[in-house]
Amino acid sequence: MSTTAGVQPIHELAPYKSLSNNELSSRINAVRRQLGSKLLILGHHYQQDEVIAHSDLRGDSYQLSQMAADSSDCRTIVFCGVHFMAETADILANRPEKVESRNGERVTVILPDMAAGCSMADMAAIEQVEAAWEEMGEVLDTERIIPVTYINSAASLKAFCGRHGGIVCTSSNAKAVLEWAFAKGDRVLFFPDQHLGRNTSLGMGITNDQMPVWDPFALELGGNTEEQLLSSKVILWKGHCSVHQMFRPEHVTQFREKYPGIQILVHPECPQEVFELADVSGSTGKIIQTVRNAASGTKWAIGTELHLVNRLKQEHPEQEIHFLSPIVCMCATMYRIDLAHLCWSLENLRDGHVVNHIDVDPDVAQWSLVTLQRMLDVK
Numbered sequence: 408m409s410t411t412a413g414v415q416p417i418h419e420l421a422p423y424k425s426l427s428n429n430e431l432s433s434r435i436n437a438v439r440r441q442l443g444s445k446l447l448i449l450g451h452h453y454q455q456d457e458v459i460a461h462s463d464l465r466g467d468s469y470q471l472s473q474m475a476a477d478s479s480d481c482r483t484i485v486f487c488g489v490h491f492m493a494e495t496a497d498i499l500a501n502r503p504e505k506v507e508s509r510n511g512e513r514v515t516v517i518l519p520d521m522a523a524g525c526s527m528a529d530m531a532a533i534e535q536v537e538a539a540w541e542e543m544g545e546v547l548d549t550e551r552i553i554p555v556t557y558i559n560s561a562a563s564l565k566a567f568c569g570r571h572g573g574i575v576c577t578s579s580n581a582k583a584v585l586e587w588a589f590a591k592g593d594r595v596l597f598f599p600d601q602h603l604g605r606n607t608s609l610g611m612g613i614t615n616d617q618m619p620v621w622d623p624f625a626l627e628l629g630g631n632t633e634e635q636l637l638s639s640k641v642i643l644w645k646g647h648c649s650v651h652q653m654f655r656p657e658h659v660t661q662f663r664e665k666y667p668g669i670q671i672l673v674h675p676e677c678p679q680e681v682f683e684l685a686d687v688s689g690s691t692g693k694i695i696q697t698v699r700n701a702a703s704g705t706k707w708a709i710g711t712e713l714h715l716v717n718r719l720k721q722e723h724p725e726q727e728i729h730f731l732s733p734i735v736c737m738c739a740t741m742y743r744i745d746l747a748h749l750c751w752s753l754e755n756l757r758d759g760h761v762v763n764h765i766d767v768d769p770d771v772a773q774w775s776l777v778t779l780q781r782m783l784d785v786k
């Protein structure tokens with residue numbers, strides 16, 4: 408696998424796996440020093456501590472999209488997160504006016520481990536959404552349905568929304584995005600996360616009987632009657648996050664009994680029964696901000712990914728922080744990004760090899776950008 412004279416041969420991944428974290432860290436730091444501001448490492452809050460320690464910027468999905476959109480000096484973004492986030496970074500960092508301002512140079516986006524996907528995003532495939540849209544059209548006027556995709560989705564679904572007058576949302580702006588959508592149409596098709604769609608819509612006065620769930624594996628009409636679809640306001644896709652699905656209402660009850668005065672803080676991907684029992688809910692960014700702003704001695708049980716909750720515990724010894732489940736709920740795909748993959752991708756980059764390049768198809772990127780820009784414009 409060696410390349411032309413003067414260029415180092417490509418580094419294989421295997422040897423990196425036997426290196427210690429100290430060794431990997433010092434090699435990562437060496438590449439970071441060499442590449443300087445041409446390299447931007449972005450890290451999502453669910454990343455492991457040792458990976459987060461190497462990120463230049465960290466954030467929730469919305470903040471990371473903004474960071475990619477605003478990136479200026481950098482020519483490579485190494486994305487420590489999951490696949491849909493890296494796709495979004497590629498689309499936003501390479502929008503036409505940005506490429507023009509760099510005299511035609513594109514930003515290369517790298518995902519250190521291509522297996523870092525999102526099981527929720529995988530629950531809505533573009534073929535399924537297109538088939539559902541067509542079938543819905545037999546009962547409803549699809550011109551009046553606004554498709555809204557959670558950012559946790561493949562770029563092809565964002566492009567679908569772009570082509571059909573729809574929009575993207577994140578966990579931090581879902582309500583504002585749904586308001587935008589209702590100003591444009593009569594009803595919304597929300598995918599892939601039924602819980603974020605339901606929790607947000609309930610907060611806007613939409614009732615459960617106005618929110619049928621579309622099961623892409625059902626034989627007809629997503630498992631609904633024509634009447635259910637005709638009286639719908641929001642059609643929820645049958646998808647969920649396997650991590651947040653693990654939090655149960657009985658966990659909330661147990662914590663309240665055992666720790667009087669405890670506050671329950673959850674991500675809106677949790678099921679309705681948990682979400683409704685919580686004191687505060689919001690994106691990972693909001694969860695962090697809420698704990699930061701709380702008084703010393705505040706007790707929390709937090710329902711989101713384990714690595715973030717553990718980091719909050721370490722960063723806030725003045726508060727009492729618990730994980731809202733007796734079961735370990737960690738995001739196995741976020742966890743795939745480790746120092747070995749990060750070091751391997753960075754040393755290859757330094758030596759002239761782009762590994763794990765995220766390069767969204769131009770047509771998909773163009774239509775995805777339409778929806779992402781609509782989202783960024785919603786205040």
Ligand code: 13P
Binds near residue numbers: 577578692
């Ligand atoms: P945030 O946008 O809140 O960071 O959520 C991302 C995610 O994948 C939550 O499961």
Ligand code: SF4
Binds near residue numbers: 526527648649712741
């Ligand atoms: Fe996807 Fe859930 Fe992991 Fe977030 S926590 S990346 S929604 S699987």
